Amino acid sequence: MKKFALFILFFFCKSLFCQEYHFDGFLEYKNSISGNNSLYFYNSNNKVYYLNVYKKFETIYGGIRDTENKILHEYGVTNKVNSIKFNYLFSRKLKLKKNxxxxxxxxxxxxxxxxxxxxxxxxxxxxxxxxxxxxxxxxxxxxxxxxxxxxxxxxxxxxxxxxxxxxxxxxxxxxxxxxxxxxxxxxxxxxxxxxxxxxxxxxxxxxxx
Structure with missing residues (x-):
């Protein structure tokens, strides 16, 4: 994951029974030691959740950390030429900082x-x-x-x-x-x-x- 393509993603609920996360800005960082890039998505009006996209053992993952609902959503990520595809993997309880x-x-x-x-x-x-x-x-x-x-x-x-x-x-x-x-x-x-x-x-x- 040396480079991320510029992209805008829209994922809409097929029903009313879903949790929605909106992001209005993203930051891309380069680790000069490993050479890998990481993305950080944020909502400038709501800091209770954010999205990280990172590489681990040659695989790209995404994770939404939601402190309000105390949950972490994990995604597998496919980086293509003009877009990134998120594939939902699982959710798990979030260990908050007080613990x-x-x-x-x-x-x-x-x-x-x-x-x-x-x-x-x-x-x-x-x-x-x-x-x-x-x-x-x-x-x-x-x-x-x-x-x-x-x-x-x-x-x-x-x-x-x-x-x-x-x-x-x-x-x-x-x-x-x-x-x-x-x-x-x-x-x-x-x-x-x-x-x-x-x-x-x-x-x-x-x-x-």
Whole structure:
């Protein structure tokens, strides 16, 4: 999944018994270490859900994380020349952050210019903060003031999960992550566009997860 084609998708309910997700913007990031690209779809007026498209073991997947309904919808994704096709796989209960591991943070911000802010997040496993376990470095574009908590949660594998009120709003254009395992990831924003994308899930399928 070296490159995604530009696309607009419309999936409509065949009946009234379905859950509908609308996305009006998407971001495409490139991981300079693996060479893979990832997509992040969002609704600028509703931050309770978002859609990730990513590659894992040569297969492309999509996942809608819905915190309001506490559910995660998984899709198989086919990347074609001018479009991407989503094939529903299954749904499962979502483990919210209150049930996840608790982290503690030291956050510093520095203005680069009128539209960009540099943010450094040191992550600790305990509140004594003796030794950081992870480090996240961000450059945030403040020209579009969207909440970025879900973006950071997604690209740090849940390490950054409770800092939205402490970080300046905006779109991360650079995300560097040093994980506790020693793994390093460096994501760069390569595309930001408006879209009108709708995905739906049949409620019958949701009840069977």
């Amino acid at each position: 996840s591991r608790k982290y503690f943070y030291d956050i510093t911000e520095k203005k680069i210019d009128s539209s960009k802010t540099e943010v450094i997040i040191l992550v600790y496993n305990d509140k004594k903060k003796k030794k950081s376990s992870s480090k996240i470095e961000l450059i945030i574009d403040n020209s579009e003031l969207i909440a970025n908590e879900n973006i950071l949660f997604s690209f740090t594998d849940g390490i950054v999960n409770d800092v939205n009120s402490k970080i300046t709003p905006g779109i991360p254009i650079s995300i560097k992550v040093d994980f506790p395992t020693g793994l390093k990831c460096y994501y760069t924003l390569i595309k930001k566009e408006k879209t009108n994308t709708i995905l739906t899930v049949d409620n019958v399928k949701i009840k069977n997860f």
